[in-house]
Amino acid sequence: MNILVTGCKGQLGTELQKLATLSSPHQWFFTDVDTLDICNDTAVEACFEANHIDTCINCAAYTAVDKAEDEPDLANLVNALAPKVLAEACKRHNALLIHVSTDYVFGGDAHEPYKVDATINPQSVYGRTKAEGERLIRESGCNYMIVRTAWLYSSVGKNFVKTMLMLGDTKDEINVVADQKGCPTWAHDLAIALVSLLNKNGKNEVHETFHFTNEGQITWYDFATAIMEIGGKHCKVNPITTDQYPTKAKRPAYSVLDLSKIKDFAGIEIPDWRKSLEKCIDELKWMASLRSQ
Numbered sequence: 001m002n003i004l005v006t007g008c009k010g011q012l013g014t015e016l017q018k019l020a021t022l023s024s025p026h027q028w029f030f031t032d033v034d035t036l037d038i039c040n041d042t043a044v045e046a047c048f049e050a051n052h053i054d055t056c057i058n059c060a061a062y063t064a065v066d067k068a069e070d071e072p073d074l075a076n077l078v079n080a081l082a083p084k085v086l087a088e089a090c091k092r093h094n095a096l097l098i099h100v101s102t103d104y105v106f107g108g109d110a111h112e113p114y115k116v117d118a119t120i121n122p123q124s125v126y127g128r129t130k131a132e133g134e135r136l137i138r139e140s141g142c143n144y145m146i147v148r149t150a151w152l153y154s155s156v157g158k159n160f161v162k163t164m165l166m167l168g169d170t171k172d173e174i175n176v177v178a179d180q181k182g183c184p185t186w187a188h189d190l191a192i193a194l195v196s197l198l199n200k201n202g203k204n205e206v207h208e209t210f211h212f213t214n215e216g217q218i219t220w221y222d223f224a225t226a227i228m229e230i231g232g233k234h235c236k237v238n239p240i241t242t243d244q245y246p247t248k249a250k251r252p253a254y255s256v257l258d259l260s261k262i263k264d265f266a267g268i269e270i271p272d273w274r275k276s277l278e279k280c281i282d283e284l285k286w287m288a289s290l291r292s293q
């Protein structure tokens, strides 16, 4: 297959690039905003045409959740209108669109994991624009797999794990919210899951939504505590409430995703959140040791 990856310099795109360098039967075309702006429909069409794209994995997004409250038009352009551009190109070229969405499409008032068909109720500009992106893809009539994920982290870019490790080096104690529950996702595991979905589906027609995170349910406080422990940082983590840590964008209090559909469809086992966190922190330590040589 000829696979276009957009937003390839981000967390997820970087992990897909690593997978593609391993033996892969596919031809990969990696792009980011400097080589293919997904908002530019002419450029998108030219890319599909020139490279005979039959699969597009959209890793490009506007992911600054708080900043989106001040830049709703830009967030909507990248998270909603641009996925529509990709979906329409996929429809024209009979290609599959694998699009990544978010747990922030949900309201957060549930008490059990959200199933893929649960009612959405986004609480932020980011969540609303991602929900609109999903809607426009479904409406386009293209072949699609929408994969919602949550709390994504990796060894590249800005994320909670790297921020906690940095604070662990510079602070004696920190406060972290303990009343928002979800599950982290190592971008490496998500990249493997996306390729599994693709390989499993082959060229079949598909119009499906999936959920993928690591296994488990934790709070940001639990996550921060584990990061400090595994990272060997002597920084005390104090639990606080959401009210004590106001943010511009409202976060769902509960956003655990039900993973049964992707496990059944792709036949995959999903690693526990702590095991994957250990692997990512090992990778970060290895990268730091290379830099200090």
Ligand SMILES: NC(=O)c1ccc[n+]([C@@H]2O[C@H](COP(=O)([O-])OP(=O)(O)OC[C@H]3O[C@@H](n4cnc5c(N)ncnc54)[C@H](OP(=O)(O)O)[C@@H]3O)[C@@H](O)[C@H]2O)c1
Binding pocket: 006, 007, 008, 009, 010, 011, 012, 013, 032, 033, 034, 036, 037, 038, 039, 058, 059, 060, 061, 062, 063, 078, 082, 100, 101, 102, 103, 130, 149, 150, 151, 152, 153, 157
């Ligand atoms: N991060 C999370 O915690 C999280 C949670 C749930 C779901 N997700 C979803 O997971 C997916 C991957 O997230 P991620 O964390 O890997 O994102 P990321 O690290 O922010 O990467 C996104 C990439 O897209 C690029 N991009 C932005 N606008 C673009 C455009 N117009 N055309 C082409 N590329 C563009 C960005 O470039 P610049 O950096 O130059 O803008 C960046 O390289 C996204 O759909 C996101 O919504 C993420």
